[in-house]
Amino acid sequence: MSSHCSISSSFCQLIGSFVQLAEWSRGHEELLTTEPIPPTDPVPADVFEGNRRVTGTGNRNPATLVWRVIPNGSLLAYASAFEAEGRTWLLTSDLMIVPADRVRAVKRSQFKGKELGKGLELPLAWNRTHGPKPKYRRDDGGGFTPAGAVPGKTPVAIKDERVASGKKSYYELRDEPGVFVDEADMTFTRARKDLPRGVTPGGKWIEVKILPGTLTAYEGTRPVYASLFSPGKGGVPVPGHDHTKYATTAIGYFPIEWKDLNATMSNEKYGEPKVLWFSEVPHIQYLRAPLAMHVAYWHEDFGNPKSAECVNVSALDGHFLFNWTEPALPEGWGGIRPGGGNGPSTPVIVSAN
Template sequence: MRGHAHRYVRSVIRSGAHRCGGLVDRCRGSHYPPSILAMRPAPALLLAFPLATAAAASAGSEIGASPFLPASVLVRPERALAYRGPDAHGSRRGTVVGGQRLPAYRMAPGPGCSSVWVEVYAEGWVCGTDLVASPLAPDAVALPELPAGQITPYPCAFAGEEGAPIFARLSDAAIEYSERWLEGGFAIAVRRKVFYQGQRFYRTAGGLYVRASDVFLARPSMFHGEEVRDRERLGWTFRPSTRVYDDLPDGGRVSFSSVPRQTAFRLTAEHDLDGVIYLQTTGGKYVRASDLRRTTYLDPPAPVGPHDVWFDVDTSQQVLVVYRGEEPIFATLVSSGRRQHATPHGTYRVWAKLISGRMANEEPEDPDEKPYYLEDVPWVMYFNDDIALHGAYWHGAFGQVRSHGCVNLAPLDARWVFDRAQPALPRGWWSILPSPDDPGSLVRVR
């Protein structure tokens, strides 16, 4: 019997049976819970990670059982909330990850915690009920720990055009019983691969199962940006095929070769031939300026320190430049919002960072828009309410407008940017919000 009357997102996500990082992002244009924006910069859903209890420490004691500060604390649940002070009604600082052994700096009583609060990071307090005291030294690791060759926090898989049944238990698959359905083009995160009765299944973040033959694994783009040296200009092709000339085509026959989209060039000079601009490359070749996405370097929109890292998004060129102080250090192609979802111009600051989260627009208001559902979108950096810089594993069209308002980066670039954006993500943490003493990086969109 096949009972897949319900859409996967409505029957699983909205019921709370499935939680994937606690992030629901529209990147403009979807049904976005207003409670998130109302609570900025501490959105409830953004940081409400699952709190299923993890395995207890092999050696440890309850927080508060001793008046002395423990050598470290072990996080009990899969995710636990951290606050800027010892008060559950105060501003949130981020989330810590189960099984991580964190330092313990101070303990203090406070509202919203039946135990005592423990400061595990500067302005990062976790309730003692989510922790176990440990006599061992802190050994939290930088997350996520990726297997060789993997460039996103988790592999993700898409349903084909016909969709795919989702099973609550492997035994349900044996009788083809499914009350949930993954719609075509929707993506789930693969936490584990399992075999059952000769078939391979993927276990999702919510503990559900999808038959591997019913979905296909995402193959994220391996494109990446380039280091900027001495403010040199960079350019990338963005058409399927672009001519690269061996000499300036000034009326005579000139040999040329063709290169694919996203080929990078370092540019040295500009030549105007009867109104057509050609750019010379470091290799002595020539490319039409109109065939390239190019970097332009500007002064920061606000005072920055000499070591402050900030980001400049040029939507006309679909290029992001990373600066340290006033000097550009890195540049790459992006995909910003298209048509009515154009990424808003302005100057902002990163107000939340998380390793990955869910982005969805199940029921678009515009009938011409297609619904989407994407688990574990990687390397998310919010800067303008629900608009973020983040990695995209579902397309490789960087250099072209594409998104619903966010700024898409190739996963390798998104990780590079994420690792340098402020506030820094502490070891053992999944998400971090800034504080007055630890502000977010500046982002300019123009």
């Protein structure tokens, strides 16, 4: 399995603080580490003969020292880390050698949604911030006083009834009678009662809501998985505006067109990307290319707008959804499209709210 790292000159200085390149990179520092990447593997014998590189063709000529310059903001995946000539080097999946002291490693996000059933059902109230949000207990006078907290990026099961108190509204927790959360502090996942047009009874489908930042997987009208995702940072799309230019996630009904186990992603349309790329992005599900639902291993702020236009999910959520949706990817395959004997396509329905 590959690990991921980010270029130090783009996300942070080799020694110093994170430098944000532009609005699109806000939050990318959340998972960066400052610890050096240690060598954990032997020098790859199939790449080197003694100290001489023997692999590579075309632009990857072994006689050429520099194969490629990695631009600011890009991220790469590496398969191994080894020591040679007093430095640690990273071997990428396309057999590039990268000096480890010029990059910062990216920690693996631990964020994961919730499988529903077996005692956990909708509705859920999510704290989509990183910090805690207070819980409240209702006192004898009808007021609400703080009583604990909901951790960041965490859901709690709530009752359906909204309780008004002055200008505020609260929801009681199902598992903590008499304890409430403030409606203004939370974002909500509620079950849809009817099937959307185009979804077969009992069929799999995914509901994606831009403003609350919620994603729910269904089998028919039964919700089976709930999580947070990151839509385009441009917010709700404006009719007639280009989604890529304005970084908005398109609204509509999108049967999955194609699934890639992993791939390099870039907004450059032709040839090898040179301006910006994220390598080895796992579990990509194209909805209407370039719109895709895919893992974003470079941030952990799911529930809030972060993407260029795609549906960003965590690594753990992406793994679940990729294996849950149809068509299923056969063992050993790198990608699949629906139809032609491969099976049906799971629709993803994106709405503003």
